Amino acid sequence: MxxxxxxxxxxxxxxxxxxxxxxxxxxxxxxxxxxxxxxxxxxxxxxxxxxxxxxxxxxxxxxxxxxxxxxxxxxxxxxxxxxxxxxxxxxxxxxxxxxxxxxPRDTVVERRPDGLTVLERRRxxxxxxxxxxxxxxxxxxxxxxxxxxxxxxxxxxxxxxxxxxxxxxxxxxxxxxxxxxxxxxxxxxxxxxxxxxxxxxxxxxxxxxxxxxxxxxxxxxxxxxxxxxxxxxxxxxxDGGGVLYVGPAYDERTVHRLITEGLDRLGVCNRLNLLLLDESSYDKLLPGVTRVLQAAGIAVSLPPHTHPRGYEWSLDAQHAATVTVDAAGDPLHAARIANEETSGLAATVVTEDPAVATRFIDAYTGTGVMWNATTRLLDGFKLLGLPETGINxxxxxxxxxxxxxxxLYLRQFVVIPTVAVSPAYHPAITN
Known part of the structure; x- marks a missing residue:
């Protein structure tokens, strides 16, 4: 400087x-x-x-x-x-x-046989x-x-x-x-x-x-x-950017609905950013998916891409109204793409087959994973009923x-005589 x-x-x-x-x-x-x-x-x-x-x-x-x-x-x-x-x-x-x-400020962790009680205190x-x-x-x-x-x-x-x-x-x-x-x-x-x-x-x-x-x-x-x-x-x-993977045994109306729900606001982190279509149904799904996106005023980025597959469009001032579309070999491949090539914010799998959903959910390591639900739900108020300070x-x-x-607290351990844990001494302790 x-x-x-x-x-x-x-x-x-x-x-x-x-x-x-x-x-x-x-x-x-x-x-x-x-x-x-x-x-x-x-x-x-x-x-x-x-x-x-x-x-x-x-x-x-x-x-x-x-x-x-x-x-x-x-x-x-x-x-x-x-x-x-x-x-x-x-x-x-x-x-x-x-x-x-x-x-509660204090929660009982253990009442010990030596007459002491261990508390966990929020500070x-x-x-x-x-x-x-x-x-x-x-x-x-x-x-x-x-x-x-x-x-x-x-x-x-x-x-x-x-x-x-x-x-x-x-x-x-x-x-x-x-x-x-x-x-x-x-x-x-x-x-x-x-x-x-x-x-x-x-x-x-x-x-x-x-x-x-x-x-x-x-x-x-x-x-x-x-x-x-x-x-x-x-x-x-x-970083953000929601991933939607359409697996085998999908319901096309659910696919189209979740695409629309995932794009109700373009400047937010949990919007639909990367759409992965299973290779087994890619050619069949693509025309309908493209129509839904274009009807919503969304540009479609198809392979081969000139940008990283997980590129976050909401941060691109000139091209925010864009979704990346690509193919995935199976649920594990889709989860690996989401894990390795995106921020790890949130991903959803669209399928009517519980086995497909389970394979994707178990393999995805991001902060939130959904089944037949939009990644827009990964929000403090929508998910937890509380405002958020951010998504870590x-x-x-x-x-x-x-x-x-x-x-937003620090954990402190407090050790006191067990007799002091009684309501007469400490009424606010949670057991």
Whole structure:
């Protein structure tokens, strides 16, 4: 980097320390708040959303205007767009989250014969960072999940969604926290959208030990590499793209329905991206599949391909409305393609034969696998009834797939005399 870049990076690190320190100070109030107060704050966010819709939609309109001027693709503009319907859905998700019981703090692991009991205790991480793509609803998803798990947060998005995200924070999140008696500083929004602030977010292990990374594959992988060098742990959602394999003994109407359902939104990670047709029925299926795709305005990429078979079209601003079609020899071959040539996000098998389905399901190692169901279901709210912070694709122990507030904790073992486990001493322990 040049001297000027060094100065900007130093300034970004200083600013990020301020954000993280403010969030950490807000944790003291959050730590002593009751579950009811946490849930009241979430409900107040849901109540405020429709009452400030005008301000939110106006800010979003400015974001959309800038996105159109910058040449952002229609698919990415759709991800960025807020509507009354989407605001109502966001409010409903907040109400749902508020109604979900809080996980018990302590769970009995073992009552030992020596008079001691081993407990597993859930502890908040502290302040969690998050870097995410131009989707304003993610601002609220992250803020609500962090609040429910009693963690602070430092949120950073790109310039495309910054006005919308700032409006959500100032009009919804901060007032709801303040009205509940919680410190609004506990959730911070970074207003700098340059790459220096992104690098700073993953460079402060003492203040931000964990950072959630969402966005395009190259940028997220780059930030993950920087985080690793600084000792910052990440939960990364770098790549996506759903796979649909049509095996033997298929029902053609189900095939066509799942193709349509998998393409209802083109700018999302779990949309249909790669369509594999079993070699035994490839020639028979292809004409109908092509008609369905073309009727939906989707271009068909047929072999031989000039791109990797798992190329993620949703990240291609000019060609998002594309699906790759190819042949697979059998369920094991299809699973191997999905495992080795795609992100490992999600795959589905379409067949009426349980043996075919079982072979594919058992061989696929990604975060979610479906039988006669769309990969669009691999979503926190659709799958678990909860907003998500992202979909973690890591191949290591830990939360994998849609990550929710239930996953944002540290495990601690506590050993106490067994007599102290009785309800009279410790009524909240789960056996």
């Amino acid at each position: 040049t001297t000027a870049d060094d100065d900007r990076q130093t300034g970004s690190l200083s600013a990020m320390r301020v954000h993280a320190t403010r969030a950490r100070l807000g944790l003291s109030v959050l730590a002593t708040a009751s579950d009811e107060e946490i849930d009241t704050a979430l409900r107040r966010m849901g109540v405020r959303l429709p009452t400030v819709a005008g301000a939110l939609l106006e800010a979003n309109h400015h974001d959309l205007e800038r996105a159109a001027s910058a040449g952002l693709s229609p698919a990415l503009q759709d991800r960025l767009r807020l509507t009354d319907e989407r605001l109502r859905a966001m409010a409903a998700q907040l109400r749902t989250l508020a109604d979900v019981p809080h996980p 908040p991480v502290g302040v969690i960072g998050a870097n995410f793509e131009a989707r304003p609803n993610v601002t609220l998803d992250l803020a609500s999940q962090l609040l429910k798990s009693r963690n602070g947060g430092v949120l950073r998005t790109g310039s495309a969604a910054l006005a919308s995200s700032r409006a959500l924070m100032t009009e919804v999140v901060e007032p709801a926290l303040r009205e509940t008696g919680l410190d609004p500083d506990v959730i911070q929004l970074v207003t700098e959208a340059d790459h220096f602030s992104a690098r700073a977010l993953v460079s402060l292990p003492d203040l931000l030990p964990l950072v959630i990374l969402r966005g395009s594959g190259p940028s997220t992988r780059s930030l993950g590499s920087i985080a690793a060098r600084h000792g910052v742990r990440t939960m990364a959602h770098a 694709l890591d191949q290591v122990p830990g939360p994998r797939g849609p990550v929710t507030h239930r996953d």
